[in-house]
Amino acid sequence: MAQAAAIPALRTESNVNPFLPAFTLWWREVVRFYRQPARVAGVVLSPLVFWAVIGAGFGSSLQSSTTGTSNFLQYFFAGALLMIVLFTSIFTMMSVIEDRNEGFLLSVMVAPVHRSGIVLGKVLGGTTLSTIQGLLFLVFAPLIGIRLGPEQLLLVALITFLVAFALTALGFVIAWRMQSAQGFHAVINLFLIPLWMLSGALFPISGANHWLKLLMRANPLSYGMEALLQTLFPGSAPATALPLWSSIAVLSGFAAIVFVAGFIVANRRGTLPAA
Amino acid sequence: MSGRGSAAIRLENLSHSYGKRTALKNVSFEIAEGEIFALLGPNGSGKTTLFRILSTLMLPGGGRALISGFDAANQPAQVRRRIGVVFQARSVDIKLTAVENLWHQGHLYGLRGRELKARVRLMLERVGLADRAQDRVETLSGGMQRRVELAKGLIHRPAVLLLDEPTTGLDPGARRDLWQYLHELRTQEGVSIIVTTHLMEEAERCDRLAILNLGEVVALGTPAELCSQIGGDVLMLGTTDASNLAQAIQQEFRIATSVLDGKVRLERKDGHKFVTQVMEAFPGRIDSISVSKPNLEDVFIARTGHRLWTEPEQMEND
Numbered sequence: 001m002a003q004a005a006a007i008p009a010l011r012t013e014s015n016v017n018p019f020l021p022a023f024t025l026w027w028r029e030v031v032r033f034y035r036q037p038a039r040v041a042g043v044v045l046s047p048l049v050f051w052a053v054i055g056a057g058f059g060s061s062l063q064s065s066t067t068g069t070s071n072f073l074q075y076f077f078a079g080a081l082l083m084i085v086l087f088t089s090i091f092t093m094m095s096v097i098e099d100r101n102e103g104f105l106l107s108v109m110v111a112p113v114h115r116s117g118i119v120l121g122k123v124l125g126g127t128t129l130s131t132i133q134g135l136l137f138l139v140f141a142p143l144i145g146i147r148l149g150p151e152q153l154l155l156v157a158l159i160t161f162l163v164a165f166a167l168t169a170l171g172f173v174i175a176w177r178m179q180s181a182q183g184f185h186a187v188i189n190l191f192l193i194p195l196w197m198l199s200g201a202l203f204p205i206s207g208a209n210h211w212l213k214l215l216m217r218a219n220p221l222s223y224g225m226e227a228l229l230q231t232l233f234p235g236s237a238p239a240t241a242l243p244l245w246s247s248i249a250v251l252s253g254f255a256a257i258v259f260v261a262g263f264i265v266a267n268r269r270g271t272l273p274a275a
Numbered sequence: 276m277s278g279r280g281s282a283a284i285r286l287e288n289l290s291h292s293y294g295k296r297t298a299l300k301n302v303s304f305e306i307a308e309g310e311i312f313a314l315l316g317p318n319g320s321g322k323t324t325l326f327r328i329l330s331t332l333m334l335p336g337g338g339r340a341l342i343s344g345f346d347a348a349n350q351p352a353q354v355r356r357r358i359g360v361v362f363q364a365r366s367v368d369i370k371l372t373a374v375e376n377l378w379h380q381g382h383l384y385g386l387r388g389r390e391l392k393a394r395v396r397l398m399l400e401r402v403g404l405a406d407r408a409q410d411r412v413e414t415l416s417g418g419m420q421r422r423v424e425l426a427k428g429l430i431h432r433p434a435v436l437l438l439d440e441p442t443t444g445l446d447p448g449a450r451r452d453l454w455q456y457l458h459e460l461r462t463q464e465g466v467s468i469i470v471t472t473h474l475m476e477e478a479e480r481c482d483r484l485a486i487l488n489l490g491e492v493v494a495l496g497t498p499a500e501l502c503s504q505i506g507g508d509v510l511m512l513g514t515t516d517a518s519n520l521a522q523a524i525q526q527e528f529r530i531a532t533s534v535l536d537g538k539v540r541l542e543r544k545d546g547h548k549f550v551t552q553v554m555e556a557f558p559g560r561i562d563s564i565s566v567s568k569p570n571l572e573d574v575f576i577a578r579t580g581h582r583l584w585t586e587p588e589q590m591e592n593d
Contacts (some may be wrong), residue, residue: 017385024382032370035411103364107427110330111383112355269351271291271334273327 018117025108025118029095029125043129047084047137054080074144078228079201082163082221085134086196089164090188092126093171097178115267119172123262126168127161134160146232155231159248163224166255172262200225220254223247281344283308283435283467284329288338291324291490298324300490301338306469306483308434311461313478314471315571316487322471325487326439329469330360343434356384359433363440367423369413373404376412376423377430384431398426402456418449425456435467436460442477454480475571486575493578498571505569505577508546512539512553513563520560527556535576542569542577 033039054076099105108118135157141148148156174191178184196202198212199221208216216222227247242250284306291299299321306312314322327333328340331351339346345353367376374395381391399405402422404415412420421441428436438457442450454477460466470481478484479498486494486501494501514520521532521539532541543549546566554561 020385020387021383024379028368028371028379031375032368035370103362103366104368106332106362106364107360107366107380108383109332110355110358110360111380112352112385113383269331269334271336272293273333 018114018120021108021111021113021117022121022124025121026124026128029092029122030128032095033129043088043133044136047133047140050080050084051137051140074146074233075204075229076201077141077144077146078225078232079199081134081137081160081228082199082201082225083196084137085130085160085164086167086192086221088130088133089126089167090171090174090192092129093122093168093175094181094184095126096122096172096175097181097184116263119169119259119262119266123165123168123172123259126171127164130164130168131157131161134164141232148232152231152234155244156228159224159227159231159251162248162251162255163221166220166224166251166258169255169258169262173258173265176262176265195219195221198222200229220251223250223254227251281308282306282341283310283343284312284469285341285344286325286338287341289325289328289335289340290337291321291328291333291335298490299328299335302487302490302492303338304485304492304495306467308467309461309465310483311457311468311470311481313481313484314469314487315473315475315478315484315575316471317473319489320487321490322487323439324490326437326471330358330437331355356431357434359428359431359436361424361428361436361438361441363443365420365424367412367420367427369420370411372409372411373399373415373423373426374408377426380427380430386431394430398430402426403452417444418446418452421445421449421453425453429460429466432464433466435469438468438470440471440473442472442474475575478571484571486571486578488575488579494574501571501574502569505573506542507544507569508542508566509569509573510541510543510546510549510553511535511565511567512541512561514539514561516560520557523557524553528553533576533580535581540576542573 033043054073096105099108138148138153138156170191171188174187175184178187198216198219200216201221205213205216205222205226223242224247226242227244230244230247282305286302286304289299289302291297302321302325314325316322324333328335328347329342331347331354334348339348341347342354343357345357347354368379371379377395377398378391381387381394386394396405396408399408402425404419404422404426407415407419412423415423421444425441428438436457442453445453457468457470458480461468470477472478478486481498483495483497484501485492512520512524517534517537517539521534524530524539524541525532530541530543532539534540550564550566554564
């Protein structure tokens, strides 16, 4: 094969280690975030506003026999956490559309970077932001009588991270071929609302009718929800749940599948303009 | 192979179409190492399509594009390591500083640590932005942002630099600086430079150029070669009735004429002498007359019969 020997020695390795580009893309995502005060305010304040409204609306008297926890507000706490992570994760990937429209993405795509590195960097960037936001929400847990030990806290962080990673990757897959933010919104709403409502965030799986139960079992987010419930309320979680680590395994599997899907869409080259 | 006959870029029957619309038709030519080469053409001529294929962003419909001997379609990783790309769209992140942008870019090419730091500093000095290194790109002027783009495209020492309409939106001073820098880069580092442009003034600054029209190469050579193919000087005659005058001149002097922008256009050796002849032959019918040495636009007109359009940018695949 022809070799270009006259080219001054390039210092780049024959294959750029994908973790270096992944790191740098992640770093950029985070820096961009904290340099835009409006976004920082949104992330920090939205759980606060959310909780203030929900808390005031429900009070603490709502009792439920099906949720297994002492009251609905406590049950809903996990659902609210899931929702916050869900929305933040997916919407961080709007940056893919922005990057594409700006030309930034083009300059990444012409670099000799394995496409998995690009997906990993972008997705981890979004994951970091939404995990932080989800964990900020945990500050309110003691207000409704949820006490978390350090071990529980780590578990909740792990579950939140996995949910955030899977959903950010999902956002990446959807955003990749999108031309406009409007189109992204439309598709996201189609996915997001059912995904959240059928995860057990709003009502427990045990209380649902037969076909709804099937749908909820098929929803990967249900396993995130169950894992959260079991961690937040050890001993009083719904009886039908899988063991904690099985739920986490299902969630990890889902995250891996969506990540691979992200790699596949990003790796595709065709005879149409890539961006 | 490097050495004799080695080409920075070699195109073999490159073709492409978007659905029914043909964007490139059997384009074949070579660009030598260390050459500054222009792809000149109006919007829709296929130059953006060619740029996309060379930068590995798109697979060609047919034929091959070789960069330093590597196939842009099948060996994208090898090609990507050798090319630096400066897009027409802004690709720098304006929320990051100039240094951060380059640092980020270097990581994408596997550069890191002290070596990368030194390289970033050097590149910023080269493009004259050392004093603005720590400023966010959003605070820099358009010309400075463009220079950060250029530094970004060169951070990994590419053998081939691809620039898509690099002077868009630049004032004349910034344009001149950019061209001066490109020439330095070629002379000092032997980088092969390919520039797409719809401005003939820019194409004239290149060593060689290809003129593209409707996806085909209509002219290929050095600016001087192409201009010398025009028969002498170019005369433009202003008149109220161009088509009749064109015909009359054609009959009288037995030379080819054409009508362009409501004027009669013709090519003639010793144009200044012909001025008196034609004025005497058609008294009162010629309002104005201009004689000029042929430029690349004349080459374009001679090959295609129309002017090089310089309308606002359009997407080629619309």
